[in-house]
Amino acid sequence: MDQLVQRFPGSRLAVNAATAFVIWLALTWLNQVIDPLMSYYLATAAMYATAMFGMTILLGLSGQVSLGNGALMAVGGYVFALTSLNWQTVPILGTPWNAVWSMIFAGIGGVVFGLVIGGIAARLRGPYLAGLTLGVAVGVPAIANRFPGLLGGENGLMLQVPYPAGGYQSVSEVPSDDFSEEGSGEDFGGDEPLYEEIPDDLFDEAPVDDGFAEEDMLTDDDMLTEDDFLSEDDFATDEGFEADVDSDLDSGVAEEDLLTEDDFLSEDDFATDEGFEADLDSELDEGAADELVDTPGIGDSDVGGDLDVAGVDSGFVIEQWQASVAIAVACIVGFIALNLVRGRQGRVWQAVRDDPIAAAVSGISPSGSKVSAFVVSSLFAALAGAVFAQILSYVGPGAFTLGLSLSLLVGIVLGGRNSFIGAIIGAVILVWLPEFVLGLSADRGWEDQITNNAPNFIYGLLVVIVVLVAPGGLVGGVQGLLRRGKAGSRSG
């Protein structure tokens, strides 16, 4: 490949683009075939990977231990939330605001913060840098408390999930301590993803409440149309309706005679109940998934559950959409990262890490190189933070704890800090291990206290073991084994 690159200077770009594109294609296909819960895990893993690509550059290539990336994710998340909540049009261009613009601004916010923190941090070595970024990780989320009006204080901000077209259905700030909005049936609570999958006009036509039965049951017209119930047409419609229950609930419900018939058979109630039961599993899983977001973080926090999605098309699965956003961002970021690392900048970072003085003699500015590593990793972290905000539909100090920063460190160390594959593996570990422990706990009947904290305990032990036994993480360890195997076969 090196020869190829030498002959055609543009081909490295092409190879990297092709790599990123193939991964994007594979993940997008995967996202279409898996169920919503798996899509949720995919989204979270892609989000972690995005942030950890930056850690690969900062920790692996540039050799700086930073705990500030969780705080930089907070920057991205808050910028995303604020711009999408408050800005209707793009400032100078005047075009309607959409989620892509929020992502761009989140990235800009990350770069600015990266410059500031990197400018200070690049002058420091080892423990001083780690301690300073520890302070950043603890201090920056506290800024939210400083400006309760703008940033929502301890409660954080709720935000609308971007609509597939790239914009938002309605941009309005939902009071974070008051989930229910009067009047609309789909705003019952933040923890019912049910409404994503059942068209909301069903609820308009036939509210699940007792109001439905009272009004229609007692009307004389209904009592008099008994022959409707006996006619064959109605039976036919009924069968059709039953067959269609899964695919399209509201097709029959809207019709007058069906409603009347439902009054007698209370079939509509059954249908609704089925809907509820069918969704019960995914709802429970969703709850578990929400916990999962918190568990990697060490500070326990109650992040608000999924926000309702007003007026979303039927067939739109919110987890799938979030995963597709997260995958797209991860692949774009991965493409940028590959280009930087395989190019001149990657060699500059390595040179400064291995020997700052020799690098300086060769005309490289060591501090400049460290700042640039910081800025790139901040950009990636901020984009990951913006994705995180979309996955949670929420930003707040409780989402961006020191625990989040520590999780990123855990992930990159376990996966392998010297390669992007390591970052991806680390992201998968971060998502998979809590789920694995949850499964174990369900089998053995552990207490919640044990189940919720066991993943972090395992992370901590694994980090120590990896540092002692295989500093290159899982990827480095496997590479080492392969190399040893090769050397062994050669000598033997």
Added chain:
Amino acid sequence: MIDFVNYLLGGISSGAIIALMALALVLVWRSTRVVNFAQLGQAMFTTYVALTVRDLTGSWILGLVVAMASGLVLGVVVHFLVIRPVKRLDTSGAIIATFGVLIALEALAAMVWGGDPEAFPPPIDNSGYEFFGRTWPFSPYDLLVLVSVLVLVLVLSIVFTRTSVGLAMRASAFNPEVARLSGVRVSRMLVLGWAIAGLVGAVAGVLVAPLSTLSPTSFDIFLVFAFTAAVIGGLDSLVGAVAFGIGTGLVIALVSGYSDSSNAPLVALALLVLNLLFKPEGVFSHGKARAV
């Protein structure tokens, strides 16, 4: 003016405790050139041990003694299991390993004692003294804290300056090679440094717990404060750690008093940044913090 005095008085005991925590960080740094980011995780763990002992026996003193003993043991264990094997590797490995210990200890504490904040009742009255017809934010418990810290610092300074073990420890911190040539068992001094640091951290944990609540992560913020104090003091100066520990505590008390306690981490961060920008080697030290 009366507010100012109030805030200062309120900050004395927490300042003294931050001084102890910074002292623990400095002791470890002097012995192995590692900042032990798990130091306050260890302190949190031993404080839970103290709380358990106290609940079982009803004796605060016994809880403190058991915490000190377990802190000492924990320090030695972490040194032998984690730091000694990792030391020959890169410094970032050591830093990451201490964070690994921190994560594991916090999770272990949450598994054993639960993640919810628990009250740690003070052994004596924690309501302020009354003088001149007003209540001052300085309680008998604050006095106990202050006296305990002073006694501990005094004992440590006597050990370091007046005993042969202290001399050996200072020698191995100053120049391990020369110390070894002079017949000092440097590796033992390193273990001793970790042990004393664990003990000091345990005392700090037991003393600070009644001032707020105890939870697996409640000491995270003190890690930032203690690190700030230790770095400003020069990271290898015991005097600096104590002086700037108290100073950091007072500044935080003032800022929290005049504005809001949620600003405390930002203040610590600002202090740290200012120090690292203008006097990165610390006030009491000759070391080098800057890489380039």
